[in-house]
Amino acid sequence: MPEPLLQIEGLTKRFGGIVASDNVTLPVVQGELHAIIGPNGAGKTTLIGQLTGELSSQSGTIRFGGQDITALPVWQRSLRGLARSFQITSLFLDFTALDNVALAVQAHAGHSFHFWRDARQQPDLRDPAHAALERVGLGRRADALVANMSHGEHRQLEIAMALATKPRMLLLDEPMAGMGVEESARMVELLRELKRELTILLIEHDMDAVFALADRISVLVYGRIIASGEPAAIRANPDVRRAYLGEQQAVTLNG
Amino acid sequence: MLYFIEQCLNGLQVGMLLFLLAAGLTLIFGIMNLVNLAHGSLYMLGAYFAATFAAWTGSFLAAVVLTIATTLAVGMLVEIIAMRRLYGRDHLDHVLGTFGLILFFNEAVRLIWGPAGLNLALPPWLSSWVEIIPDVFYPVYRLSIIVVALAVAVFLYALVMRTRIGMLIRAGASDREMVGALGVNIKLLSTFIFGIGAALAGLAGLMQAPILTAQIGMGENILIVTFVVIIIGGIGSIRGAFIASIFVGLTDTVGRAFLPDLLKLVLSPAGASTAGPALSSMLIYLVMAVILIVRPEGLFPASSK
Amino acid sequence: MMRDPRTALVAALLIFLGLLPVYVMAAGNNFLLILFTRIIILALAATSLNLILGYGGMVSFGHAVYLGVGGYVVGILAKEGINTGIIQWPLALLVSALFALIIGALSLRTRGVYFIMITLAFAQMLYYVAVSLDRYGADDGLTINHRSQFGLLNLSNKVVFYYLCLALLLGVIFLVARLVNSRFGFAIRGAQSNERRMRAIGFPVFRYRLVCFVIAGTLCGLAGVLLANHTDFVSPAMMHWTRSGDLIVMVVLGGMGSAFGPLIGAVVLLVLEEALSGITEYWQIILGPLLLLIVLFARGGIVGMLRPRHA
Numbered sequence: 033m034p035e036p037l038l039q040i041e042g043l044t045k046r047f048g049g050i051v052a053s054d055n056v057t058l059p060v061v062q063g064e065l066h067a068i069i070g071p072n073g074a075g076k077t078t079l080i081g082q083l084t085g086e087l088s089s090q091s092g093t094i095r096f097g098g099q100d101i102t103a104l105p106v107w108q109r110s111l112r113g114l115a116r117s118f119q120i121t122s123l124f125l126d127f128t129a130l131d132n133v134a135l136a137v138q139a140h141a142g143h144s145f146h147f148w149r150d151a152r153q154q155p156d157l158r159d160p161a162h163a164a165l166e167r168v169g170l171g172r173r174a175d176a177l178v179a180n181m182s183h184g185e186h187r188q189l190e191i192a193m194a195l196a197t198k199p200r201m202l203l204l205d206e207p208m209a210g211m212g213v214e215e216s217a218r219m220v221e222l223l224r225e226l227k228r229e230l231t232i233l234l235i236e237h238d239m240d241a242v243f244a245l246a247d248r249i250s251v252l253v254y255g256r257i258i259a260s261g262e263p264a265a266i267r268a269n270p271d272v273r274r275a276y277l278g279e280q281q282a283v284t285l286n287g
Numbered sequence: 288m289l290y291f292i293e294q295c296l297n298g299l300q301v302g303m304l305l306f307l308l309a310a311g312l313t314l315i316f317g318i319m320n321l322v323n324l325a326h327g328s329l330y331m332l333g334a335y336f337a338a339t340f341a342a343w344t345g346s347f348l349a350a351v352v353l354t355i356a357t358t359l360a361v362g363m364l365v366e367i368i369a370m371r372r373l374y375g376r377d378h379l380d381h382v383l384g385t386f387g388l389i390l391f392f393n394e395a396v397r398l399i400w401g402p403a404g405l406n407l408a409l410p411p412w413l414s415s416w417v418e419i420i421p422d423v424f425y426p427v428y429r430l431s432i433i434v435v436a437l438a439v440a441v442f443l444y445a446l447v448m449r450t451r452i453g454m455l456i457r458a459g460a461s462d463r464e465m466v467g468a469l470g471v472n473i474k475l476l477s478t479f480i481f482g483i484g485a486a487l488a489g490l491a492g493l494m495q496a497p498i499l500t501a502q503i504g505m506g507e508n509i510l511i512v513t514f515v516v517i518i519i520g521g522i523g524s525i526r527g528a529f530i531a532s533i534f535v536g537l538t539d540t541v542g543r544a545f546l547p548d549l550l551k552l553v554l555s556p557a558g559a560s561t562a563g564p565a566l567s568s569m570l571i572y573l574v575m576a577v578i579l580i581v582r583p584e585g586l587f588p589a590s591s592k
Numbered sequence: 593m594m595r596d597p598r599t600a601l602v603a604a605l606l607i608f609l610g611l612l613p614v615y616v617m618a619a620g621n622n623f624l625l626i627l628f629t630r631i632i633i634l635a636l637a638a639t640s641l642n643l644i645l646g647y648g649g650m651v652s653f654g655h656a657v658y659l660g661v662g663g664y665v666v667g668i669l670a671k672e673g674i675n676t677g678i679i680q681w682p683l684a685l686l687v688s689a690l691f692a693l694i695i696g697a698l699s700l701r702t703r704g705v706y707f708i709m710i711t712l713a714f715a716q717m718l719y720y721v722a723v724s725l726d727r728y729g730a731d732d733g734l735t736i737n738h739r740s741q742f743g744l745l746n747l748s749n750k751v752v753f754y755y756l757c758l759a760l761l762l763g764v765i766f767l768v769a770r771l772v773n774s775r776f777g778f779a780i781r782g783a784q785s786n787e788r789r790m791r792a793i794g795f796p797v798f799r800y801r802l803v804c805f806v807i808a809g810t811l812c813g814l815a816g817v818l819l820a821n822h823t824d825f826v827s828p829a830m831m832h833w834t835r836s837g838d839l840i841v842m843v844v845l846g847g848m849g850s851a852f853g854p855l856i857g858a859v860v861l862l863v864l865e866e867a868l869s870g871i872t873e874y875w876q877i878i879l880g881p882l883l884l885l886i887v888l889f890a891r892g893g894i895v896g897m898l899r900p901r902h903a
Contacts, residue, residue, distance in 0.1 A: 084792065110794035124785040135782050138775055139794035146775040197793055322705050372888055378705055379651045383844060384887045386837045391880030398874050507833065511716045514709035522705060565724035572717035576698050579710065583701045
């Protein structure tokens with residue numbers, strides 16, 4: 033069996049006396065969509081922070097594509113092919129959607145020590161950017177100022193930017209948060225398509241989406257993985273039910 | 288050797304003065320996330336007020352009390368009129384706004400008191416010397432600066448660590464709304480904290496006045512050194528400010544006293560006399576640079592990742 | 593295009609500046625020429641600051657240092673008998689770049705308040721170094737007996753020098769305008785807009801900022817060279833931190849992140865200072881609160897105020 037694309041081993045993160053990530057071990061196999069679920073405060077955001085490099089870890093390793101990336105800074109992980117979307121959207125608000133995605137393209141198009149030519153007139157930046165926007169359904173909004181776009185469009189833009197970096201794996205942090213029914217359905221369709229070409233690690237609260245998309249699910253509670261496996265097994269798992277119902281989460285684990 | 292001890296004590300005294308300024312500045316930044324360049328102006332006002340009140344009342348102690356009260360009042364007034372509109376804004380806005388205040392205060396002082404400085408004479412009971420260890424005589428006044436500043440340090444420690452207000456201070460400024468939602472009158476707290484910071488600056492100015500006289504522009508020179516202290520100590524940390532102040536005070540004073548002589552050991556006399564003064568004035572900045580290379584967030588940053 | 597008041601203002605200003613020497617020669621009013629040469633030189637410095645401040649979001653309170661560095665290289669070389677511009681000027685630019693590299697490498701590891709304080713501290717440090725240079729005038733400054741020699745170009749001729757400064761200013765404005773729209777420019781502007789996002793898509797933000805910082809420092813060094821030649825004098829006061837404050841005011845007053853904002857800001861500030869100091873010697877008492885008001889109510893500067901309202 034080949035090494036998983038992303039191999040998280042014994043990852044631990046403490047904030048003072050609080051253990052936010054507790055010895056997390058998690059393999060993500062190439063080509064799968066692996067979902068991470070768990071009640072609020074479970075440590076999902078911390079985990080994403082550790083994976084992307086924004087947070088350091090007290091112990092544990094992260095291997096991506098066979099290489100140890102535990103000590104790499106955020107930008108280098110992106111260059112290795114690990115792309116992320118933000119739970120609270122983080123975009124270049126004063127620029128157009130096209131500018132935003134083009135910057136993502138530019139980041140992966142060699143160095144940026146070019147001081148003369150107008151970057152907005154370069155097809156090798158603009159064309160891939162257009163393509164990414166089309167892919168997520170924002171093709172007609174290319175010239176819209178991001179500050180004037182809706183919340184749902186921001187979320188689509190987040191995905192477009194991640195795609196523009198030609199990643200090997202997507203880390204999606206609650207891409208459907210705050211979305212209405214229609215928008216969520218569209219996002220699920222988009223993820224279903226992307227699933228065929230990319231490995232995806234999906235953090236989500238929306239259970240319908242999770243069970244519709246995930247090949248495997250891991251459950252994170254108080255920083256520990258308490259269960260990991262196929263969706264049906266997770267649904268039936270008594271520890272998982274206890275974790276959710278015990279927390280009085282208004283979450284449907286419909287069978 | 289005796290000279291060395293004397294210089295160390297001077298360094299300690301300078302450090303204590305810096306601490307008063309740094310504590311106020313870091314408090315204001317820590318609570319209100321406000322970069323206050325005009326902090327030095329309050330220091331200057333403290334010196335001028337002290338000299339003026341001493342001349343009016345003839346009593347040094349009366350001048351001390353009046354100065355602290357006045358700078359407290361001026362500080363709170365400045366907060367109400369100008370500072371509160373700057374909360375939540377870009378740091379650049381703070382820098383520009385308080386830069387404007389510096390210009391205003393410097394000119395106002397020049398208008399009211401004239402361009403020449405003001406002297407503040409010490410009363411006889413503070414002008415004597417005391418033999419702290421055999422054969423080492425040290426001015427009573429400088430010793431009293433150290434004592435007063437240490438007392439303030441203890442008071443601040445008690446305030447920050449043991450009172451409700453201190454708890455709010457430690458909770459940090461990152462979320463004014465949150466603190467307000469806890470039922471605290473955030474406006475009053477801000478005004479009060481700013482006033483305390485101003486009073487501390489005024490106290491430092493008044494204590495410095497007999498030594499260096501009150502002058503226009505004295506605030507900015509010491510402000511920048513205060514920044515060095517905060518950078519080294521870590522922003523938002525009173526403990527860091529305390530340790531860093533002593534460190535910077537000692538480095539600067541002892542460095543200036545001994546560096547030229549040390550240089551003579553390695554350089555020619557001509558070289559030493561050129562490089563000596565230059566290097567002495569650069570010393571604390573060089574130290575700051577070294578510390579920045581190793582720990583950009585300072586030695587005791589209030590928050591750590 | 594003429595409907596945009598900003599373009600009209602800039603065009604009028606450029607025409608005025610271009611024709612000023614003609615008026616001066618006719619009216620015999622040298623004072624205006626001297627004033628506006630100074631304005632143009634400081635506008636160049638402000639334009640360089642705009643690059644890191646207006647487009648890059650780096651609030652450097654020590655930018656005037658490079659005025660001093662550029663000026664002192666010229667002054668020191670002149671004192672040691674080297675007057676040829678071909679040696680002085682490139683060397684001044686090189687030294688400015690070097691200082692910017694060192695200061696930037698140390699300062700840019702921090703951000704926000706720390707960065708402001710650190711740039712201020714380093715500026716103060718260099719100020720004290722200049723004060724301690726006994727051989728080169730120390731506190732009193734150093735007189736320059738000959739302006740930079742460039743063979744046929746006679747910099748001692750005030751009109752020639754004025755047009756040289758104007759040409760260099762326009763050249764720098766043009767260069768900066770191209771720079772901010774290049775890939776490099778977008779990297780810098782992206783970092784100002786959302787640094788976290790930049791890292792997430794794969795940009796090593798520090799190195800681009802450092803290069804930007806060095807470019808800005810070098811261009812300001814050029815302004816320093818011009819200033820030294822203009823006043824025939826260099827002193828530590830050139831790099832006093834209040835000079836850095838003035839530069840920031842010019843950039844903000846004119847309009848940050850706009851090509852001609854710094855020039856507009858320089859003109860307004862320096863003309864205002866001249867006018868106010870004619871009224872009272874305590875003019876800073878007016879300027880100070882005025883600055884605060886601008887920060888509170890006219891943050892976009894003059895260019896910002898003239899921006900056409902969208903329908």
